[in-house]
Amino acid sequence: xxxxxxxxxxxxxxxxxxxxxxxxxxxxxxxxxxxxxxxxxxxxxxxxxxxxxxxxxxxxxxxxxxxxxxxxxxxxxxxxxxxxxxxxxxxxxxxxxxxxxxxxxxxxxxxxxxxxxxxxxxxxxxxxxxxxxxxxxxxxxxxxxxxxxxxxxxxxxxxxxxxxxxxxxxxxxxxxxxxxxxxxxxxxxxxxxxxxxxxxxxxxxxxxxxxxxxxxxxxxxxxxxxxxxxxxxxxxxxxxxxxxxxxxxxxxxxxxxxxxxxxxxxxxxxxxxxxxxxxxxxxxxxxxxxxxxxxxxxxxxxxxxxxxxxxxxxxxxxxxxxxxxxxxxxxxxxxxxxxxxxxxxxxxxxxxxxxxxxxxxxxxxxxxxxxxxxxxxxxxxxxxxxxxxxxxxxxxxxxxxxxxxxxxxxxxxxxxxxxxxxxxxxxxxxxxxxxxxxxxxxxxxxxxxxxxx
Ligand SMILES: [Zn+2]
Numbered sequence: 538x539x540x541x542x543x544x545x546x547x548x549x550x551x552x553x554x555x556x557x558x559x560x561x562x563x564x565x566x567x568x569x570x571x572x573x574x575x576x577x578x579x580x581x582x583x584x585x586x587x588x589x590x591x592x593x594x595x596x597x598x599x600x601x602x603x604x605x606x607x608x609x610x611x612x613x614x615x616x617x618x619x620x621x622x623x624x625x626x627x628x629x630x631x632x633x634x635x636x637x638x639x640x641x642x643x644x645x646x647x648x649x650x651x652x653x654x655x656x657x658x659x660x661x662x663x664x665x666x667x668x669x670x671x672x673x674x675x676x677x678x679x680x681x682x683x684x685x686x687x688x689x690x691x692x693x694x695x696x697x698x699x700x701x702x703x704x705x706x707x708x709x710x711x712x713x714x715x716x717x718x719x720x721x722x723x724x725x726x727x728x729x730x731x732x733x734x735x736x737x738x739x740x741x742x743x744x745x746x747x748x749x750x751x752x753x754x755x756x757x758x759x760x761x762x763x764x765x766x767x768x769x770x771x772x773x774x775x776x777x778x779x780x781x782x783x784x785x786x787x788x789x790x791x792x793x794x795x796x797x798x799x800x801x802x803x804x805x806x807x808x809x810x811x812x813x814x815x816x817x818x819x820x821x822x823x824x825x826x827x828x829x830x831x832x833x834x835x836x837x838x839x840x841x842x843x844x845x846x847x848x849x850x851x852x853x854x855x856x857x858x859x860x861x862x863x864x865x866x867x868x869x870x871x872x873x874x875x876x877x878x879x880x881x882x883x884x885x886x887x888x889x890x891x892x893x894x895x896x897x898x899x900x901x902x903x904x905x906x907x908x909x910x911x912x913x914x915x916x917x918x919x920x921x922x923x924x925x926x927x928x929x930x931x932x933x934x935x936x937x938x939x940x941x942x943x944x945x946x947x948x949x950x951x952x953x954x955x956x957x958x959x960x961x962x963x964x965x966x967x968x969x970x971x972x973x974x975x976x977x978x979x980x981x982x983x984x985x986x987x988x989x990x
Pocket of ligand 1: 812828830831832908909910
């Protein structure tokens with residue numbers, strides 16, 4: 538990302554923070570940088586404390602404009618046309634520079650002594666962590682190589698307040714799609730984003746910023762180390778990232794219970810509930826019927842996830858259900874998914890939680906594309922939105938001391954992040970509550986979802 542765009546993004550974040558929409562502490566603040574450097578030492582290898590001597594060159598970023606070619610860009614930097622050809626030829630095995638695109642940012646390196654072109658850096662990935670370095674030798678020839686940028690990972694605090702959706706807010710804060718997906722995956726065990734997120738709900742997180750080790754330029758956000766969701770109505774829960782000695786990564790609450798539950802909160806990631814469980818006027822049959830499931834409105838083709846691990850015991854067409862998948866999770870629980878446009882599993886298949894079993898459609902008796910979802914307890918239709926399920930498993934006892942040390946480090950830092958639009962003293966008190974664990978977390982407003990929205 539060009540440095541200018543980053544600066545503008547930061548300014549925007551700060552401006553929004555001032556308005557109370559969402560807030561992000563200023564990552565360029567000097568004091569914070571000191572704290573962050575300490576924190577980074579625990580989480581990732583710290584940068585050398587000794588300031589290295591400045592390099593004998595200067596790097597300047599050049600954004601590729603629409604319609605401009607590598608020849609134009611490099612000729613503007615003082616290269617002859619024949620040199621451009623030689624440079625492009627020398628680079629070919631690493632990257633074809635004839636195919637640069639508008640918006641890409643090249644870095645032109647100038648020799649401080651001569652003031653003339655000495656090399657070119659070209660980003661090979663989205664964030665420029667791996668780049669191609671083309672250097673011009675004393676003989677005028679060019680050599681190209683892949684170089685990994687020297688980066689540091691610095692945990693930074695962020696907070697946001699939800700206006701329309703978690704997705705919009707987090708993207709608006711400048712978080713990347715991967716980070717937002719991470720965040721959603723921590724929260725989705727506790728909140729159904731389709732029905733339970735309300736304006737004024739807020740969250741805070743500690744996320745790793747990947748920065749250029751020498752310039753400090755922020756390249757991207759990476760792993761979410763800890764995150765807390767606070768509903769405007771009072772409920773709260775927290776998740777800490779922990780990587781086990783076996784390399785498995787998960788999020789756990791303060792008690793070390795996995796954030797994962799037996800069932801996902803919703804078979805669709807993002808959608809809205811168009812019809813709840815219970816009596817309603819059937820739009821196709823034109824009479825009062827008991828609605829034995831929950832309808833999620835979503836565009837045709839939206840992936841449908843199995844809410845839990847289980848075995849497919851029906852996959853095919855079934856009357857008014859249209860294309861229909863039914864799953865048996867254990868002796869007690871079954872779930873089914875109807876009106877699919879396409880089925881992605883076979884009868885008898887063992888399906889993992891979250892695996893895509895099909896896609897939203899409008900087959901069977903349906904007025905438009907939606908998912909009709911049914912949940913059965915001991916064979917009887919049950920309102921899924923009113924069910925409470927236990928967490929799956931606690932952290933391994935042998936890993937508990939390491940987890941608790943990590944949690945004790947992160948918890949006070951998470952609690953210190955001011956929530957937008959909240960009295961900080963209230964926020965601090967709420968945090969003590971949150972670290973009390975699952976009893977408090979489970980007493981959130983989403984334990985009694987309102988249906989029919
Ligand atoms: Zn339905």
